[in-house]
Amino acid sequence: MKFGTKVIHAGIEPDPTTGAIMTxxxxxxxxxxxxxxxxxxYEYARTQNPTRDVLQNxxxxxxxxxxxxxxxxGMSAIDAVLKLLKPGDEVLTSTHLYGGTYRLFTQTYQDFGIKFKFVDMQELNRISEHFNEHTKLVWIETPSNPMMNIIDIKGLAGVCKKFNALFCVDNTFATPYLQNPVTLGADIVMHSVTKYISGHSDVIMGALMTNHHDLYEKLAFNQNSTGAVPGPQDCFLALRGVKTLHIRMQRHCENGRRIAHFLKSHPKVSKVYWPGFEEHQNHMVAKRQMSDFGGMIAFVLKDDKIEPAIQVMEKLKLFTLAESLGGVESLVGHPASMTHASIPREERIKSGLKDSLIRLSVGIEDAEDLVTDLEQALGK
Known part of the structure; x- marks a missing residue:
């Protein structure tokens, strides 16, 4: 079954009682x-709910x-994975992470005796040296938030298998439409369903997927015993969003490509982070493991100060200044003060995340209108 058919039919049957097409x-x-x-x-809705079951399938x-x-x-999904660990275990993770993930790692689970080692995972041939007998989990984002770092999933999966460590990939930016980490060897795939999968900025939700039955049972136990489950209305909305995921992602990718090339050629922009550029680090890896490059872009101005960046963001009209990403509408964000504010400044700077970095979630509006909006905000 092809992807465009899966989003409509996979795991979804007419309601057996009434014949309703919609779950x-x-x-x-x-x-x-x-x-x-x-x-x-079915006994109790924290444990099972028919609407939730359809979405999960x-x-x-x-x-x-x-x-x-x-x-x-999404955070409760990550929390369920971390509950697989014990005091003394070590997590090997990337220096480029969503701020909420970093906060959960360092301000919650670190206090329970779990160690976190942050390393640059873009160079696959240097990763093995960071493993030890305590390494039980490897956690990555690719593309990463917000600088679009690309990590070789298949290659890293082989390293994790060699050291008998679980391998989890946050696939939120790419979505299953562009990238399938399970197929490439990941043990667990995580999504913030809030973003592209739901796609309409009206749901908060996370998801985990795995091929390992024993791992699934442990994660399902954590889901049930912790109780961080979504309600059936949110599951219904997510199911509705999924049905157009492939169509929306096509437009996100088309618009993202147009905006990335516009920004790259603009005289006031010094650097654009988008994995579709040949000079982007690990571009060939992205080309191999993704079917396209997505609608997430970050950039910095030649006037590399925070004040000009803020002025540009405040002048935008179609790009709404807001948290989150992946909705049909275009959003602009300032990672240093918004999504990544929980990461200490010295750590952000060390990883290349400048105070002046601007992040765009390119929506599905008309690309010409989005370019015009950026033109008037950037000026000549």
Whole structure:
């Protein structure tokens, strides 16, 4: 089944009771049982909900995985993975991470005796030296937030297997439409469903997908026992969003390409971060493991100070200054004070994330209008 068919049909059947084409919202907290301990597969909505089950099955199919789980947020999905670890375990992770992930690592789980080692993973041949007997999990984003760093998933999967470490890929920026980490060897794939998968800036949700049944059972146990599950209405909205994922991603990619090349040629812009450029580090890796380069872009001005960057963001009219990304509407953000503010400044600067960096989530509006908006904000 091709991707455009999967988003409509995979894991989705007409409602067996009514024949409804759209998956119903099972807005209930509990389910009737004919006899104590005997039920029809559903007992309590924290543990199972029919609307949630359909979404989980659909997302698993999109990632070519056997199992899927959805959570109340992307952060609660990450939390479920970290609960697989024990004090003394070590996580090998990239220096380029979403600020919320960094905060969860360093301000929550580090206090429970789990160690986090942050390294540059763009050079595959140097990663092995960072593993040791305590390395139990490798966590990456590719493309990374916000500088679009590219990591070789297949190559790193081989290294993780050699050291018997779990390998998890945050695939939020690429989506299953552009990249499939499970197919490339990842043990777990994580998504902030809030972003491209839902696609309409009206849902908060996370997801995990895996091919390993024993790993799925452990993660499902964490999902149920911790209780960070999404409600059925949010699952319904996410299912509705998924149906147009392939169409939306095509436009995000087309518009992203147009905006990236416009910014690169603008006299006031010094650097554009977009994996579609041949000079982007690991461009050939991105070309090999992604089907296109997405709609996320970051750039810095030649006047490399925070004040001119803020002025540009405040002048934009179609690009809305807001947190988040991946919706149909174009957004602009300032990572240093917004999405990555929880990372200490010295750590941000060390990884190349300047105070003047501007991040764009290019939406699906008409590209000409978006270029015009950037033109008037940047000036001549």
């Amino acid at each position: 119903p919202v099972y807005q209930t907290s509990t389910f009737a049982q004919p006899s104590p301990g005997k039920h029809k597969g 659909n997302l698993a199919a999109l990632e070519n995985a056997a199992h899927g789980l959805v959570f109340a947020s």
